[in-house]
Amino acid sequence: MNEQELIFMTGATGFLGTQLVHELLQRQPHAKLALLIRESSDKSSQQRADAIVSPAYRSRVEVFSGDVGKENCGLDAATYQRLTATTTRIIHCAATIRFDHTLDEARTINVEGTRRILDFAASADKLQSLAYVGTAYVAGERTDLVGENELEVGQRYRNSYEQTKAEAEALVRSRMDSLPIVILRPSIIVGDSRTGATSSFKMMYWPLKIYARRLWRTVPGFPDAVLDIVPVDFVAAAIAQLAFDAAALSNTVHLCAGPDSSATIQQIAQRAMTYFNAPEPRYINPKLFFACLRPLLFVSLWGRKRRVLRDGRVYRDYFSMRMQFDTTNARRLLGPSGIVAPSVMDYLDRLFQYCVASDWGRKPVSAQ
Numbered sequence: 462m463n464e465q466e467l468i469f470m471t472g473a474t475g476f477l478g479t480q481l482v483h484e485l486l487q488r489q490p491h492a493k494l495a496l497l498i499r500e501s502s503d504k505s506s507q508q509r510a511d512a513i514v515s516p517a518y519r520s521r522v523e524v525f526s527g528d529v530g531k532e533n534c535g536l537d538a539a540t541y542q543r544l545t546a547t548t549t550r551i552i553h554c555a556a557t558i559r560f561d562h563t564l565d566e567a568r569t570i571n572v573e574g575t576r577r578i579l580d581f582a583a584s585a586d587k588l589q590s591l592a593y594v595g596t597a598y599v600a601g602e603r604t605d606l607v608g609e610n611e612l613e614v615g616q617r618y619r620n621s622y623e624q625t626k627a628e629a630e631a632l633v634r635s636r637m638d639s640l641p642i643v644i645l646r647p648s649i650i651v652g653d654s655r656t657g658a659t660s661s662f663k664m665m666y667w668p669l670k671i672y673a674r675r676l677w678r679t680v681p682g683f684p685d686a687v688l689d690i691v692p693v694d695f696v697a698a699a700i701a702q703l704a705f706d707a708a709a710l711s712n713t714v715h716l717c718a719g720p721d722s723s724a725t726i727q728q729i730a731q732r733a734m735t736y737f738n739a740p741e742p743r744y745i746n747p748k749l750f751f752a753c754l755r756p757l758l759f760v761s762l763w764g765r766k767r768r769v770l771r772d773g774r775v776y777r778d779y780f781s782m783r784m785q786f787d788t789t790n791a792r793r794l795l796g797p798s799g800i801v802a803p804s805v806m807d808y809l810d811r812l813f814q815y816c817v818a819s820d821w822g823r824k825p826v827s828a829q
């Protein structure tokens with residue numbers, strides 16, 4: 462790599478993006494980062510960047526106020542031209558991960574935003590790679606082993622997030638003949654495998670919290686359902702590695718635990734029962750629960766338990782999954798560098814420890 466490397470990155474302020482910024486700055490000491498960041502209601506793009514980039518690295522980071530949901534990513538013509546003339550790598554992480562967006566809302570960011578990044582890439586004269594960060598859950602409701610190079614096989618989708626990420630990936634695939642692209646598909650991203658640290662307490666964390674607090678012990682899912690989770694440090698390291706690996710181009714890579722390192726709902730629940738000294742979980746067929754029992758309970762329960770029923774709807778399908786993700790490409794490309802997804806059960810207690818230490822994100826935890 463020469464000193465002219467400029468990495469144009471979206472999604473830097475997200476949970477994964479923040480970790481990835483740190484990883485890139487450490488792994489690529491001669492590279493500079495151009496971060497496309499939206500302004501928030503109370504902070505400028507620069508202020509948001511300063512919150513995630515330490516002062517020691519700020520000379521290597523340039524911040525651009527923009528939005529992938531807007532024409533030319535919200536950049537003025539001169540800035541857009543300057544960036545396309547100097548960018549050598551693109552890492553596109555920006556996405557809406559909400560499950561309750563309408564299709565039109567999700568498409569604005571996930572599909573049209575990706576289209577704008579692809580157009581940007583097509584104008585970048587020095588481009589060596591575009592790493593598109595998708596999701597393994599473009600597999601939708603499949604129940605088999607999902608191949609890394611498979612996309613549309615007639616599956617249905619659980620929500621607008623899965624559907625629009627599949628549409629976005631199809632768009633990316635349509636440009637692979639003309640652009641140097643690698644598609645990266647993480648599964649459910651959780652805290653750091655070494656410290657347990659996380660800034661996002663969604664997905665797996667939400668049911669864990671209500672279970673640990675003894676608000677709920679009934680699991681609307683199957684004990685043998687597979688929960689493929691991966692720690693954020695593994696995903697960030699993998700992306701930072703593959704974005705600079707010419708052998709990865711034109712490949713789709715599952716950044717997943719895979720059949721050998723994932724865990725079942727029952728395995729995770731049993732570990733949680735022991736750790737939190739909580740009662741034995743009860744499993745119930747999810748179709749029966751949501752069709753019959755949930756409506757009755759919603760009428761009869763009030764307060765916190767009613768909120769649990771309301772908030773839990775968006776996660777319901779993720780506790781009945783039986784699909785697995787093939788990781789052949791991941792092992793082939795990442796194995797030589799020693800980047801391997803750890804077994805879920807090997808770091809699960811550290812995730813629990815951080816949840817307790819941070820009171821589920823309510824208070825800061827000192828660096829370990």
